[in-house]
Amino acid sequence: MSPHTTFHTRNARFIHAPPQAIHLFHQGEFVGPFVYGYDYKLDMKTLKRAFTVNKDKVHPIRFLCRGDSYRFWGTFESNVHLFCPANQTLTFTKTGAEPKVSNKDGTLFLFGTDRLGRDVLSRKHLWLTDFTDHRIDRHRLQLRARHRDRRAGGLLRGWVDNIVQRVIEILRSFPEIPLWMALSAVLPVTWSPLLIFFGITMILALLDWTGLARAVRSKLMALREEDYCTAAQLMGAKPGRVIGRHLLPGFMSHLIASASLSIPGMILGETALSFLGLGLRPPITSWGVLLNEAQNINVVALYPWLMLPVVPVIIIILAFNFFGDGLRDAADPYK
Template sequence: MTSPIPAPGEPLPHYVSTAPFDPYSVEVMTEEQVRVNQASQLRLMWWKFKRHKVALVSGIFLAVLYGMILICEFLAPYNLHTRNMDFIYAPPQRVHFFHEGDFVGPFVYGRTMQLDMDTLKRNYTDNRADVQPIRFFCRGDSYRFWGLFESNLHLVCPAENGQMFLLGSDRLGRDVLSRIIYGARISLTIGLLGITVSFVLGIVIGGFAGYHGGVFDLVVQRLIEVLQSIPSIPLWLSLAAIMPATWSPIFIYLGITVILGLLDWTGLARAVRSKLLALREEDYVLAAQLMGAKSSRIIGRHLVPGFMSHLIATATISIPGMILGETALSFLGLGLRPPITSWGILLTEAKSVSVIAFYPWLLFPTIPVILVILAFNFLGDGLRDAADPYK
């Protein structure tokens, strides 16, 4: 429907401007609009990520954990292998601040042990007359920091000639809290190393299969289908059992990392292939080809950044999967082996139902596993939304 043209002498409609045209008039932007227009892509992603509160808290939690593994020897109250045979299977101790109405500060009560001859269970009772203050920034068990130099400085220590088992002790009298802190170094880093292997294989193999197609794409797809048809746990067990028992702990650690990376690349490779099949027909890809760009540069500089949000989400979901994989292998006795300590190795202490019934605190290593997996999933959701240009 066209608007009627006013007759000569009639007033102009309200939607027709009678103001003279000023070619120098410019709309003035607000400070907020200027800040957004001048911001880089990373800054825009950070602003969107901050709005996802759960993801932000999860990221801070994971950053704290990964920072802790750098100084786990300092944070742990005891050395990894310190044993106290007088306190085998000691339950967790409560931290108190007041003794008989007086403020003392953080302390624990000393304990006495009695052996139940019927069940052979050790029963511990608090000795209210034995107040053992908790020390901070103190000297305790000696250790080699990252295997480089000797030290005995700890963040927290038991009292002189006292004992402190905040999360209990195991069958050898070793502090469960200290072993969980030490085990975090292995369990958290194995996910990062494994995802590095998986991403390199997935992006390279999937990228070339989707970009070039042909026989290489056909072979890759059949290989992926074969690997994905094999049950994961039996495949893990068979590959882990191949590693010789004479290998050193560090070689076993690297072997488990490579195994987890080799088995996890298939899903990412298929996703990369499907994305590149669609993106390789775009005009900017043809322009790059006409300018003489190599395939590796086109894939790495132009195609892969186009679906970075999907890659970020895949990485944050794959890392907890690898942590669970290492935990399962170590729990079954086919993964890492002592003296290396991980959360999976700590859970081998709780294989028996009778042990769990008498000493439930041996299941405490499952708590950091659950928290880390949830944190990675929440972080992945926030990063995916922040990197998605359509949100």
Template sequence: MIRLPPPGEPLPHSVSDAPFDPVADHAQDEGGKLAHASQIRVMWWKFRRHRVAVWSAVFLALMYLTAAFAEFLAPYDLHTRDTANIYAPPQQVRLFHDGRFIGPYVYARTMQLDMENLQRVYAEDRTRPEKLRFLCRGDEYLLWGQVAGDRHLVCPSQGGSAYFLGTDRLGRDILSRIIHGARISLTIGILGVAMSFVLGIVIGGLAGYYGGWIDAIVQRMIEVLQSIPSIPLWMALAAIMPVTWSPLLVYAGITIILGMLDWTGLARAVRSKLLALREEDYVQAAQILGARPRRIIARHLVPGFMSHLVASATLTIPGMILGETALSFLGLGLRPPVTSWGILLTEARSVNTLALYPWLLFPVIPVVLVILAFNFMGDGLRDAADPLR
């Protein structure tokens, strides 16, 4: 028989029936510090509950570290060509040879021309294992364009080859080009979001704080921009850039285009928040004390929902990465010798090429993984920034 407690006392419950709440558990363990914790700390406690978002953040951190040290991590230089291994398939890394452990290695390959199908046929030579070298000397490079070096994380054996994801039509290592292309594709999203972030806060802040005719003009401008399909608008603006521009200018132009066209959603979020907060007592008190509108917006209003803005910006980055990839794939974005994931995918536009060399589609894998990681991390940040969760 279950005995009920006297009226006014809570019902007992077992520890196993209590929901797991890291934020509440942390507050109990630390003596109730949740009430005195900063907004950033509370967001961090909530963010840790979203395991997928945490692992996505770790994955993205590794991707950006890879992009930062691309020269060291890539087995070959970006433009190194091997005419003896054109359209070579991926080589499998193995550990055991004839039942004996010899460490990471790949088999040597032989190549023959198939004159009937007009293609190269590669075959593994199982009698010639080629051990991989680590922290070895290879192609020379300039790390960040400043530091000269020739050390690589992994290299093929002397006189051998190590093409883990195959090669393209010029005999260039696809894995090395994917690693180098990450630097462009990942940074263009960050820089574009930084520009749209500033534009969204400034324009949305003015519309939400002042209202009236300023708000009406901003809203009509946002509606016009959002009514135009994104891809045709990107293509039209990208086509305006002169073909004589250097790769650096084209990179800056693509970044500006993506940043100037993706601020509308963020501006509307800022406007809606300011419309709700500008009538609060602390805002009116700041106005009575003579604070300028710029100070009120920057010091009192925007910090109150900065966590929501960060979450929104995180969800915007994937769209910019896809925009750069689409423009480069269509030949209207970045151009060689600059390499991005979109440029690498231009090799896979031909159906006949894909039928013979399917490994040319490997650059799409990091694009999909990065987009998913940003979306998962953005969901976690959005949940952490929501005070009702």
């Protein structure tokens, strides 16, 4: 989906360049999807770049083209992109005349560029891929921990349940944001920013299962008194079989809804921490890192397109919420 990757060369000529609009017609003639080139002048007093659209320079957009290399969802190496910047620039001098073709590479900044001349759209897409890979690992660890808690605390009684609940209370006593700060300081400084984020994610995955575990325990305590659960125990079924075959289907819809709603919570948490400078740090890309550049009100006033990462955050949060509601309704055994 991205025309570039974060390893895309920083373009010093297009620092804080505004977004380029896509056009189909040039001077009344159909050309195909393209963007107009930019000319800029540097104000020697304020050192601000003033970009103006040059409608004589047409940069056609290429589709299904080869560009920067990347790993497709972390699986295999590829360099095929859905769309790419132009590899030739068309310069129109007169109306109706044939354009001059030059081999200069064109530009394609649909969401503008940042303070280093990097494409904002590509950085947002790359972060979403990395975020998904790490969150899958985190959910696996959380589900394993929740399964152990359901087996130990929901069906078993007495001292086992008491120990599990005391462990949950201890884990829930740690404030999350100071814990992020402490972990950021404890992890080795020789680690890369991505490895530090991976380490923090794994540790928090082992600490963030307690909220759902409490809800699952209360549901199990209510279901274990049902006749079918008692009959299964009298037939000699082990606790694991009772939970997996008889109790788990009764609250599967709750687990699905909680799992789907935890993903938006983690997205907002990572975005907020990176925005405050406690999470990911450059050169790693994330929506929080992108929004960190827009903390200054003067920067927002001069370069409002730096606030565009807010749009995909809102869209993906709403998408996961609707997706979770649909899964919950589909898996609800009482409907």
